Amino acid sequence: MPDSANKTIGEFVAEDYRTAAVFERHGIDFCCGGQVPLAQACREKGVDPEQILSGIEAVKNEPVKRGENYAAWELPFLADYIVNTHHVWLKENDPTITAYTRKIAQVHGAHHPEVIEIATLFEKIATDMDAHLREEEEVFFPAVKRAATARKAGQMPAPEDRETIKKCLEQLRREHEEVGEAIHKIRHLANDYAIPSDVCNTFMVTYQKLQEFEEDLHKHVHLENNIFFPKAAQL
Template sequence: MEILDILDVTQIEPRFKHPRIFEKFDSLNPNEGFIIDNDHDPKPLYYQLIGERGNVFTWDYLENGPERWKVKIRKIDGQDKVETIGEMVTKDYRKAQVFKKFGIDFCCGGKKTVEEVCLTKGLDSAKIISELEAVQNQEPAAGHKFDEWPLDFLADYIINTHHDYVKNNVPFITELANKVAKVHRQGHPETIEIANIFNEVGKDLSLHLMKEENIVFPYVKALVQNTKTGEASPIAAFDSIETPTQMMEMEHEQAGEAMAAIRELTADYTLPEGACTSYTLLYKKLQEFENDLFNHVHLENNILFPKAIALEKESLGSEVKK
């Protein structure tokens, strides 16, 4: 049985926790690992590790609260690096349909491999890989090549397509969910929870979009422009673009988890017998909203944010050389 070092971070002063964990990770050889023992979910560390070291590790929960969280972190051999779900969809967007079919999150969970997700969900990885290969062998259809778009153009596309969709649909779906809950709460008490969850999703996403449109995207667009002109990196209220994008990814995950909870409460949007028009429309709009969220978050988590981080580092490197 493999014995791994356990790092009890509850015994470390807060400001030294992440530096100590990074020091431990950097000391590992490929395929070596250690366990973090903490008194809260170390998810922020996951995003920081991804942002600063890249997809060069595995992250497995051994205990997941409510009092202790234990996570096994293993360094991956760079030569044996496995393509992540997000990378697969970025290269070939048709594969998103395969992941949707099996209930696999390709946006918030895009940094995981197929094998990791299948192990967690108890899915047959061989079957999924077979379907992914079948899609890959098909004649590619004409479509947007988001991975090839300039970042400033991609940011504008996200605002004009997905942000506008959220702004236009949240009020309507919220009103509809509240109406269905009020009318059908006696026979279908789950409608109350569905309405409550979506009310929170709507409020949280409204604030989220404001932060992206007023802080993150303007910086990304300025970074692109300054790179073209050879000017210095734009001045911002944060040390690095990694800081706000990590926060955005955490908020994406919260929204994804909320929509997953709604999907579970609705039994994959299965209408009860005799559902009225409002009930039917609500389920249709919730499913549509979830699909848009998946596509929206994929463009940010798997394309815009990683490329912006890389561009910023490249820009800073050029300034140092000067």
């Protein structure tokens, strides 16, 4: 137990993604705030660590689906997976969510001023994410792929690729934290996405979409922060 208590939430989740569900159930942040040790996270949330550990034991005893064993994938494959699932989802959905949040701010802003702030926050998230995804797809992932290919062939990666990776890692982590904070703020403003009784369907759909965005972001950032980045840092 003392050993597990010092392990960070991110480490648990990197080892086995299914443990994320246990942390989520107890309101423990496994994504952007995942760098804290289990004991500390439990203290902050007033949760018994033994309860978490037995939950982790339980999910670990279920057989792993081969298609979800992200930690075992090679970096180029994981990069493509992230782009084809999470980046594609964001590119498809961000413009819609931006338009919806704007619309409900116009229609319901007078009675629900929080949606005006939500629209402003999401607009910034969408703009920032656009640049973030571009940086990953055009600069960071290609450098990682070249470096991984060199390593596989028993060669040293090019110094400029190693330099790019180092610089990007710092910047991308910082951006993950910023977007994580912004979406937490939205959840707070939206009162955990409880739908008020006097609103239209667009309002409801917007809140559902925002929740979907948050869920997708948690998984996306987890794959990068806890699995992809530590491996890329070793190249």
